[in-house]
Amino acid sequence: MDSAATDRFDTGRFEASRNRLASLAYRLLGSAADAEDAVQDAFLHWQAADRQRIKVPEAWLTKVVTNLCLDRLRSAQARRERAVGAWLPEPLLDGDPMLGPADTFEQRESVSLAVLTLMERLAPLERAVYLLREAFSHSHAEIAEILDITESTSQQHLHRARRRITVARRRGGEADPATTRRIVEEFLAAASSGRTERLAALLTDDATMISDGAGLTGTLPQYDTPQRIAAVVRAGFKPTPAKRRFAGGTPAIHYALVNGAPAILFVVGDQVVGAVAFDIANGRIATVRGIAAPTRLVRLAGSWRRHEPETPLIARW
Numbered sequence: 001m002d003s004a005a006t007d008r009f010d011t012g013r014f015e016a017s018r019n020r021l022a023s024l025a026y027r028l029l030g031s032a033a034d035a036e037d038a039v040q041d042a043f044l045h046w047q048a049a050d051r052q053r054i055k056v057p058e059a060w061l062t063k064v065v066t067n068l069c070l071d072r073l074r075s076a077q078a079r080r081e082r083a084v085g086a087w088l089p090e091p092l093l094d095g096d097p098m099l100g101p102a103d104t105f106e107q108r109e110s111v112s113l114a115v116l117t118l119m120e121r122l123a124p125l126e127r128a129v130y131l132l133r134e135a136f137s138h139s140h141a142e143i144a145e146i147l148d149i150t151e152s153t154s155q156q157h158l159h160r161a162r163r164r165i166t167v168a169r170r171r172g173g174e175a176d177p178a179t180t181r182r183i184v185e186e187f188l189a190a191a192s193s194g195r196t197e198r199l200a201a202l203l204t205d206d207a208t209m210i211s212d213g214a215g216l217t218g219t220l221p222q223y224d225t226p227q228r229i230a231a232v233v234r235a236g237f238k239p240t241p242a243k244r245r246f247a248g249g250t251p252a253i254h255y256a257l258v259n260g261a262p263a264i265l266f267v268v269g270d271q272v273v274g275a276v277a278f279d280i281a282n283g284r285i286a287t288v289r290g291i292a293a294p295t296r297l298v299r300l301a302g303s304w305r306r307h308e309p310e311t312p313l314i315a316r317w
Helices: 003-029 032-048 057-074 076-081 105-110 113-121 124-134 140-147 151-168 177-193 196-201 226-237 241-247 298-305
Strands: 203-211 252-258 261-268 271-281 284-291
Touching (some): 003 032, 003 057, 032 057, 032 298, 057 076, 057 124, 113 151, 113 271, 124 140, 140 151, 177 252, 177 271, 196 226, 226 284, 252 271, 261 298, 271 298
Parallel strands (some): 203 284
Antiparallel strands (some): 252 261, 261 271
């Protein structure tokens, strides 16, 4: 095989792993853009390596991507960007290959906005061990090789990560799709009509709401009582000429699944200009996340343009 044919073959081997590597990087970083950068950097490492000496390309690439992401998480810039109260994960439309694998509950949960947010509480190594084990089913021996740690250290990191995430997350299992859609439609109807009492009744007693402020503020507004959330939601869902100008037109509101959870999307033409995602626990809304910063919607908007949407819940907001 000549050198050009070898390069094509090796590029093909990398491309066969690209979606899996991107999914790992997204889970580690919570950002599709950063995940794409990490995978591209891994490709440059792959091109520069003596590939004839790499016995198991998938394992080698997993190690490279994981460590590139850990370097990013440990950087001073990342610590500033991801400061508590100033960071939300980037939402992805269901069906995006960056969300896979999704065969088990643990795999689906690991890419939820709730768990991606909770993982910010973990040290980078804990985060890596947790994901490599829970989402990608690597053994502790494999994780030890990837992260250059001992198997016992890997086990300790996993134990701590599981404990921290389990204590913090809400328990409710996976809700029935028809039920979650009905709850979201009721939420939208109450928000649009101004029925704040109904809005509050749809929320759990310890519900929280967080918004990225459309990227216009340095911190993320947060609210933590049903009555306050209902008031903020009603104000936010009341259409005004100023809001329509800011959105670039009159949005339609669509139901969608984002990171496996129910959401409503504000869409002008074929451009997603806002997303509101929900965590449902025991038949009520436990968390509301409002995302409208354009930088957080780039990949979701691209997926939406390739998507065949259902009839909107509201045709003209």
